[in-house]
Structures are given as C-alpha cells and as structure tokens.
Amino acid sequence: DTGVSQNPRHKITKRGQNVTFRCDPISEHNRLYWYRQTLGQGPEFLTYFQNEAQLEKSRLLSDRFSAERPKGSFSTLEIQRTEQGDSAMYLCASSLIDRAGNTIYFGEGSWLTVV
Amino acid sequence: AQSVTQLDSQVPVFEEAPVELRCNYSSSVSVYLFWYVQYPNQGLQLLLKYLSGSTLVKGINGFEAEFNKSQTSFHLRKPSVHISDTAEYFCAVSSPSGTYKYIFGTGTRLKVLA
16 A cells, blocks of 8 residues: 655746646546645545546536646646645545545645745 | 634644644535644645544544534644644545545644753
C-alpha cells in the first residue's frame, strides 16, 4: 500500500499562470476526491470522481478549475489564470466503496502560492 | 445540510496531562464521524471513526472518542499527551447514504507544553 501520492508538493506561480496538480490514488480505490485547505481552516470539498466519472463539483470550483480522471486511475486538477485567492493546499484523497464505511485516505497535499 | 463545529481553535496542555478536544455536529440524518490529525505541512491521517455500534471508539496513538447522539457530540480524548501529539485535529462528518464527501470542522490546534 503506497498511499495517495500528490505532486508537485509545492508550486509557486505568478498570477495569471496556469498550474496543474497530479494525484495518484491508492491502486484499488474507485473514488477520488479533491479538497482545498486554506490557512486556519478545515479542508473544503471541491469535487469527486467515481472511476472516471466526475459526479459532483462544489460551488467553490469556479470555471477556472478543471479536474479529470481519464482512465479511472490518476487525476489532475488544473487551475487556469491563477489568482492570489487560489493560494492554498490542494488535497487529494481516495476511498473504496464498501459497506463498512467510507474511510477517505488523504495524500500529503500540494501547496500552491500565487504571487 | 450537515455541519461540524469545533469550538476550541487552540488548546494548550502540559505534557502527561489529559486532554479533550470538542466536536459538535448538526445533521438531519444519521452520520458517520471521524477525527483526523494533521502534522505541519502534511496531509491528514485518520485517528478514529464512528460508524455504528459501541459509542466509545478507540483509535491510534492512545486517542479515543465518544459518540453522544443526544448531545450531537463526538469529543476526542487522550488520558496523557506527549509532545509529539502537537498538531491540528479535525473532526468530520459524512452521511451513510452516498458517503462520498466529508464536511470538516475548522480544526483545533493542540499545543503540548513541556
């Protein structure tokens, strides 16, 4: 079990640039989630996939944000035309649908700083 | 809609003293409850979870939590803390139907003092 892997771990970008984060979930997990966490706050749900289908997007996910999970394995989160307000940690998580409860396993997160 | 309230933003406690971190939730349906710990610059690690059954749940690192349905609470406790327990602790709720996302509280920063 290699856990949820995210990269890059840190990204500093200039306002207006595009950034992309990648997430590799635990191999057998069919659900994948993206959360955003700002300083002093708990993680906030952004979106989730079941296999390759994106089933829900939060209102936090503006048109500048897009997430994909093309083959139901890894996922990417792209932010276009970054703004300073996008500075946050982006957490990826995965889970396996089962009857025992939906325990979500988180990655280490990707820090984004927009300057 | 579900929500989670962690009233204490910071809790300082001396090493080897007991600690309780409070969590209250609001939900119109039955819930699953979770506590996660986050060390600096790291992701979240599951401490324990309540799904059903016994209301006293034991987790890793000596932590335990008690589910109280009448008070809609899920407080986290440890009888004797260590310096290494210094971290941010998050309470989260999800629904057994769907259970596809968690709602997190704002977190409690536990600071263990020598």
